[in-house]
Amino acid sequence: xxxxxxxxxxxxxxxxxxxxxxxxxxxxxxxxxxxxxxxxxxxxxxxxxxxxxxxxxxxxxxxxxxxxxxxxxxxxxxxxxxxxxxxxxxxxxxxxxxxxxxxxxxxxxxxxxxxxxxxxxxxxxxxxxxxxxxxxxxxxxxxxxxxxxxxxxxxxxxxxxxxxxxxxxxxxxxxxxxxxxxxxxxxxxxxxxxxxxxxxxxxxxxxxxxxxxxxxxxxxxxxxxxxxxxxxxxxxxxxxxxxxxxxxxxxxxxxxxxxxxxxxxxxxxxxxxxxxxxxxxxxxxxxxxxxxxxx
Amino acid sequence: xxxxxxxxxxxxxxxxxxxxxxxxxxxxxxxxxxxxxxxxxxxxxxxxxxxxxxxxxxxxxxxxxxxxxxxxxxxxxxxxxxxxxxxx
Numbered sequence: 486x487x488x489x490x491x492x493x494x495x496x497x498x499x500x501x502x503x504x505x506x507x508x509x510x511x512x513x514x515x516x517x518x519x520x521x522x523x524x525x526x527x528x529x530x531x532x533x534x535x536x537x538x539x540x541x542x543x544x545x546x547x548x549x550x551x552x553x554x555x556x557x558x559x560x561x562x563x564x565x566x567x568x569x570x571x572x573x574x575x576x577x578x579x580x581x582x583x584x585x586x587x588x589x590x591x592x593x594x595x596x597x598x599x600x601x602x603x604x605x606x607x608x609x610x611x612x613x614x615x616x617x618x619x620x621x622x623x624x625x626x627x628x629x630x631x632x633x634x635x636x637x638x639x640x641x642x643x644x645x646x647x648x649x650x651x652x653x654x655x656x657x658x659x660x661x662x663x664x665x666x667x668x669x670x671x672x673x674x675x676x677x678x679x680x681x682x683x684x685x686x687x688x689x690x691x692x693x694x695x696x697x698x699x700x701x702x703x704x705x706x707x708x709x710x711x712x713x714x715x716x717x718x719x720x721x722x723x724x725x726x727x728x729x730x731x732x733x734x735x736x737x738x739x740x741x742x743x744x745x746x747x748x749x750x751x752x753x754x755x756x757x758x759x760x761x762x763x764x765x766x767x768x769x770x771x772x773x774x775x776x777x778x779x780x
Numbered sequence: 781x782x783x784x785x786x787x788x789x790x791x792x793x794x795x796x797x798x799x800x801x802x803x804x805x806x807x808x809x810x811x812x813x814x815x816x817x818x819x820x821x822x823x824x825x826x827x828x829x830x831x832x833x834x835x836x837x838x839x840x841x842x843x844x845x846x847x848x849x850x851x852x853x854x855x856x857x858x859x860x861x862x863x864x865x866x867x868x
Contacts, residue, residue: 520795557792567848571789615791618803618819752783776786778825 517617518548525583525611530603533586534690537658538600539575540585544611552577552669553620553662553747556585556613560595570595573662573749573775574614575693577669583611586692588658619747619775621666623673624648649745650678652738654758656750657685662775663749664693667707671700680708680744682736684728684754687716710736730761740766745773752776786835787821793830793844797853800863807858811839815862 529541550556554577559569570593576584589600603609651670653663660683670679685691691711701709712732713725723732738744746767748758755776762772787803794802803819814836821841824831829845834857841857855861 517801519799520792555788555791569792571792612792612795615795616788616803616819617801618817619788752785773819774786775788775819776784778783778785 517551517620518614520613520615521546521548522610522612523547525609527603527605527607527609528582529605533692536600536690537586537588537692538603540587540599540603541582542585542609542611543582545581547581547583548614549579549581550574550577550583550614551617551620551622552665554614554616555619555662556583556611556615558595558599559610559612560598561610568594569612571615571777573665575661575665575668577665578672586658586661619662619749619773621651621669621745621747623669623675624677625673625675648675648677649743650680650738652744652746653679653681654733654737654746654748654750655681655683655685656748656754656758657690658692659748659750659754659775659777660685660692661749663747664697666747667700668696671703671705671707674703674705676706678706678708678738680710680736680738682710682712682728682733684712684714684750686714687725688713688718712736728758730764733758733761734765737762737765740768743771746771747773747775749775750777752778785823785825787818787823787832789823789825790818790821790830790832790844793846794853796846797851800865804864806862807841807855808860809834809837809839809841810857810859812837 523544523546525542525544527540528543531539533539555571555573557569557571559567561567572585572587574583575586587596587599590596653666655663663681667679667681670677697709701707712728713721714727715725717723717725746762748755755774759772759774763769790802804817806815806817808815811834814834816835818832820835822833822835824833829843831840832842833839834841839857841855843854843856845852
């Protein structure tokens with residue numbers, strides 16, 4: 486499992502110049518846990534939707550993760566063949582149990598196994614936490630576990646800019662990292678205005694339905710909008726169908742309020758939405774996207 | 781139809797080799813001069829490996845081929861990479 490990390494150690498040591506002094510603390514520096522290869526043990530596997538499974542995995546040595554990060558799962562066949570896929574993490578914070586919610590792809594090589602076969606007690610190879618770009622952290626988490634060292638430096642640090650409102654836009658299982666962000670926001674009681682737009686096929690396909698209802702009612706401000714693309718509940722005001730530019734405009738924080746926008750979904754969904762956001766005046770630098778693919 | 785991902789997908793494959801997070805590192809595209817986080821690039825995955833293209837002009841920025849035993853990492857279309865130090 487650690488063969489990839491062990492290999493460089495065999496190389497002859499090279500002369501090094503004196504290391505540069507550590508950089509001065511700055512609020513611009515993120516403190517992200519380092520990724521590594523870990524052994525995870527499935528502690529719970531349950532149906533999330535008719536096509537998806539929620540896995541709780543106890544990961545030995547997991548350093549915690551920020552909301553929005555992902556991990557890679559590597560499966561190895563008896564003949565040594567390996568297949569690796571990325572999955573967003575629905576949980577965040579310092580714990581060693583991570584939550585995944587995995588959609589079964591019809592021609593997938595890895596997801597059918599994770600969705601239909603994996604049981605509590607099964608062991609998986611996981612690599613993470615990965616990616617510091619598609620991440621949101623509550624203001625209270627900006628200096629985790631550094632209270633003692635940061636006390637004096639913190640006093641002299643310039644005041645942070647007021648937090649920008651956050652718009653989350655999910656297509657299908659793309660809700661997973663965005664749920665992690667909304668949940669971190671709710672758990673922290675963070676005052677940043679949040680809005681979540683979730684495009685989903687049918688009411689049965691909603692991920693985290695109970696949790697989303699709970700955090701919508703929590704004190705941290707979250708406005709939650711749904712678009713059903715195939716079948717809507719009885720009495721739903723709009724007929725089911727793919728999201729339109731007009732629906733998007735009505736359900737996202739206006740560009741004039743300078744929101745940070747996170748979009749996650751299949752490639753076509755993400756690119757359609759991102760293009761409309763730019764037409765609606767959102768600067769491309771304010772839009773962070775994460776695409777997932779077909780296998 | 782060739783589908784593609786984005787540079788977020790580079791995080792795991794390159795974490796085996798680099799100690800910095802590639803998704804927040806910025807690269808300058810030789811094709812158009814755009815400076816952007818690698819997460820904003822497009823990533824095309826095939827059996828042979830990954831091709832990273834500029835999100836603005838589609839020029840090839842980088843390639844990654846990893847056989848498990850050996851890897852070839854090219855940044856042929858990037859003139860410089862800016863890396864953010866992290867505290868941990």
